[in-house]
Amino acid sequence: MRPDARLVVSVIAVLLLLVGIVAVGIHFLFPPKDARFVGIPTIYPYVNDNAGALSPGHSQWIDDICYEIDVETSCEVAVLVVNTTQPNDISYFALRVFQKNEIGKQGKDNGVLVVVAVDDRTWKVEVGYGLMGILTGARVMNIAETYLVPSIENGALEDGLVDFTSEVGLILIDEYTGDTGGRPAYPIGWIPLLSWQWLVIIVVFIVLSVLTRGRIIWPIIWIVQMLSGGRGKWGGGRSGGGGSRGRF
């Protein structure tokens, strides 16, 4: 091959490589929107009030209950209040929210999602595969009609959600016999790490600081800040359509 021909081939190869890298980078940085989840919100542990219907005090109260359930049983209970689920039916909406956010621990599928659509006057409780034996459709309907629906009808949605999550929590704490291990789905800043886990972290931190003569400290602080900035993630659970729904 002549030198200028080699140059042309090399330039083309480099350009193709660059285009490939840029294309792959764009694909990962800005992944194409999944048509299944258009209009489906991302939610965070544990209470998500997108309708502004809950007072901060009640929101924190429900959050505490859900956190307690998570710590005691590893089951993840999520609460989502929206104005409307339109254009989607509430069952479809709840299923997609559950699927998108993967509520419940991976492999245990022990999540529960409570959705209340204030303007639509509908509610739906989506139950993960792992809890369908405990929280059957009829049982969820009964709990909702006892605790949630009457409160909503009396204009006290937040009290209804407190009572409903408390009742679900008691049932799960009493009856959930699955593995209760697993990290609570909470932001890293609030994870109640075990003492040995803290010990490992401190030892690793000291060793790295000595080895790098302190240069590792700032990057670690930066990473911890980045991780703490989020609001935590759910555990990767799946739902098979268990639960119940209704109107108020």
Next chain:
Amino acid sequence: MATLSSMNKRQIMLIVSIAAILIVVLATILTYNSLVRKEQGVERTWGNIEAAYQMRIDKIPLVLSAVNSSMTFEKSLLENITLLRTQWLSEVGKDVAANVNTTQQLDSKINALLLAINENYPTLKSIQVVQDFIAIVDETENIILAQRVFYNDSVASYNSAVRGFPGNLFGFSEAQYYQRGQ
């Protein structure tokens, strides 16, 4: 070891040809495997609907024999349900496309039966077998709704692979969506 500059044209062409053939063979294998995997996904998700639906199917003979003598004006509806049930059982696990069709027809007939009981024969609701059937239909409704969504997701993914290039070269036929309320 021969460097690029010391290779003659024929050697370069040979390497390029072998690489091109390997890429085509690899792409063919990957595309075919992906199609098979997606097809299995369609069958697996349909299996979940079948499992939920089987609970309804099991209850149908008891319900029909309990209401048969009272529902004088719906004889053809009851006969249709019996026929569709037999058809459903003969197709289950064998022919997904036919089974989707039959399930859709059964859905509408079961809905018509429950509506008729509710509106025209409310006294039948006191029969235990009828109560059990209504409870099973309610209990499985949410599960079937969810599994239908997952099944249709699998069908969408599979069909787009079957229609697109190079998937359309393998002769796979498209799967059928599961629509409700027909």
